[in-house]
Amino acid sequence: MDFPPFILSIFLFLPLIGVPFLFLSNKVYWLRFIAGTFTLVPFLIIVGLYFEYDPSNASLQFVDRIRDIVVSGNLRVDYHIGLDGFSLLLCGMSSMLFFLSTLATWSSITNRIREFYIYLMIVEMSVHGVFLSGNLVLFYIFWEAMVSPMVLMVGIWGEDQRVKAAIKYLIFSFTGSVLMLAGILILYFKTGTIVIEELSTGLLPEIPKNIRLFMFFAFVLAFAIKVPLFPLHTWMPDVHSQAPTVGSVDLSGILLKIGLYGFIRLAIPLFPEEMLEYRELLGALSIAGIIYGAVIAMAQENSKRVVAFSSLSHMSFCMLGILSFTEEGMAGGMLQMLNHGFTAGMLFFMLGMLHERIGNNDIAKAGGLSKLLPVFSVFFAIAVFSSLGVPGTNSFIGEFLIILGSIKANVVYGALAATGVVFAAGYLLLFAKRMIFGEPSKNLIEHHDLNLKEWAILVPTVIMIFWIGIYPKPFLRVLEPSVKVALNSASMKVIEERSLKEKDLSDKPFERKFTSYKSLGTEPARYEERLKGYPSKYALPESIRKGKETSPEGDEEAQK
Template sequence: MLTLLLILLPIVAGVITLTVGANSAKQVALIGALAELGLALFVWSQFDPAAGVQFAFKYNWLASAGISFGAGLDGISLVLVLLTAFLTPLIILSTFGHTYKNGSAFYSLILFMSAALVGVFSATDAFLFYLFFEAALIPVYFLAAVWGGENRLKVTFKFFIYTMFGSLFMLVALIYLYYQTPGTHTSDITAFYQLQLSAKSQGFVFWAFFVAFAIKMPLFPFHTWQPDTYTESPTPATMLLSGIMLKMGVYGLIRLLLPIVPLGLETWGLLAVILSVIGIIYGSIIAIQQRDMKRLIAYSSFAHVGLMAAGVFAFSITGLQGAIIQMLAHGINVVGLFFVIDIILDRTKTRNLDQLGGITQMAPQLSVYFMILLLGSVALPLTNGFVGEFLLLSSVFAFNSWLGAIAGVTIILGSVYMLRLFQMSMFGPKSKWAEGFKDLTLSERAVLLPLVIMVLWIGIYPGTFLSISEPAVKNLLQLVGK
């Protein structure tokens, strides 16, 4: 029942936001998102990691066809629900410096999006998962297409069609799996785990899932929509896309692909890891070349998600745990970094690294926050990025030492592009664009402070979060006999 509340609360808050005027929409949306966070924290306090799926809710939707509205939380789901609940209020708060026309629509879309994301992470029925997976796309599409930059129409259209294309493959795979279930058929995900499919059909299902999730994350070579979309979207939409929505893909791999088609993974896993590793290196190299700050972070995000996918495909407890903690860490870092860039853009009116410089002198506070977030992203020990990257790299290394070594280059390349970003924007002679740069306001600090606290918390004591998902991950591995 609590899970259902978690899904419904943002929808209700969104509808209320839509009905109040544009003036108070911000505040109402923030209160709604904070209520959701409170509820999520309450759920966490009631949660027992060892007990499997909890707070389950099931309502027969298409009774005769065995399709139900089933939702519940296990450790893996809970981590991501917490991430969503934590980031949504910060994303809303981060917009307090701006005024968006049609504010009530803008904020309600953010809340609808967060409801759909919670739905994806907590669905226990495959078709419900699919519904939320698609439903998450629509609010973010409108956020990007209505409030985005100059080329928004073209770019978001490509994004929409691309991701829709992928998920339709997943739908075919789900329908196929559904018809393989015994008796009157059911679309319960756990029933899919019990299927004994032949290696050949597992191969097909593997690729259908792979395309769907690889486009969403995105993995090489399905990433071409991503940099443009991230750059053209308004910053809150970019944060939603990179901070949370990208995790839907990784989560899909863990929840559906691994346990349903383990044989398919055995056959094709190497190729999948190779593609992921290519993405890591390719993304990093392009990121080094970027002048546009937002684009740089977009490519870095592409590289990071490649590492997460590689760890998932390596299919070991270290890899999965690494991916889960890295999802958390990446969500926090990337939202923080996009916000810092938004602040800089807001004050200097440029995102171009060549035009920036010398902001440190004007804004020491911003520099400190920026630096900590950035170090988290380059995976310095004692920051959140380190834990995830370490676990992920060691799992890829165990999978195949050559690929592990190549993927390891990401640590070097990552520090190159990130430190270059910092150096060119913050240090050096003061550029004319940075003239009169004001340091952080109160609401900006209110966004950055929680993020930075989380960067350090996860870096220093990752056990808090690793312990939530560990039993669920072990359970998953046991299921396929690993």
């Protein structure tokens, strides 16, 4: 299939193009049709791009670039978007969930429908813009563009405490945005470029250590708020519990991913030494998030808050995998981001369906699903088992790779992460028991089981849960070049090359090997060779990781 050269721009801006069509009629069916059409077509486009994507090429593909759309002094801003394997899968997952969200609004949003669809479509464009941006200015514009409509969605269509939750989300988001803007400005003044690939592969600027640390932590805090990373998570439970169903789906299933995406796309290649230097600290915060989220989820009486704290635990799992800087951990972290999108999205969709039937999110008032809503309870059990990581479901693949990579990088962190799986079994099985096998609720006796619209929402997510769980190869294959780029970006060989002067001592220009994403997409070196002085003292010995049969007398590493 031959796509036009601007196909990625069509995919990106189609939801925004659909906004004026919402004003052609006040009929509810017309508003639903327009919102559904302009969110479905981007999903179909990204599916087509998936089949045209070349996983052997680590460069950005389907690039659309218009040079010098903004020129001011030395600042030149291009319109520059492109797609790699990681952003391809994230765009596919998010566009699917946005379309399903429009179906969910048919019964959950009954007032100011046009305004809700406008905000939803702007959020979709903004999220995809973050995933596709080729320079820091576009990245920041799209990053900021999603905040206001999300705040309005929570503040207008949320629950009783919606305004308080919306303000909290705004404050946290604004704080992170200001920090990132400061980091971007300093980076531009010191390097003279805003192109992400140039910043990721070019010579590292000679910047004083304190300024470099400020830039690093400015980006890290901005991304950590969005993940969210413990202890910057306090906005999330309130926002999830007060947001409308679609708002919770979009926040948990999609928007949480942009923080982790920022770590992989910007923090690692722009600040590789700092990421390696502080990965133990960030890893400790990830472990705290895994265990804290799981333990606190056990004590919740609000079903949405259970899934919110579950998301904290799962996102911390993803972060730990990324920080392992192993092939298994990095691939597992990326894949688990997709898995969480489908699983958490499905759970929030189902809690929204339940809310429409009983009018609240109280677990105590939603018992006995197996007797009153048997089909619903089967789908709910699938979502819970997926979140738990039962073999055959998508989360099993991601969590297995993350724990494997984490143990290789740090046995202590890997073991603690494994305990998080045990805690997850505790709160999720308790959650499922109370919802499915609890005392039948009088609130549900008069209500029907799943209708056709609800089937249409849940079946696609179930398909993705079992597809990734049973046959993850197509997804891991697409992620492979992005994994290689991330690992090589943080390798000492690349860091040393990027730290050299433009000319050697004999005044001859040296020839650099890693000058683009394509060159970074080569096979990574062994773990010890890549990280040299940065491996944790608790890293698994190479002889064990390789499974070699050695004796202490005949192997120096074993003696150590």
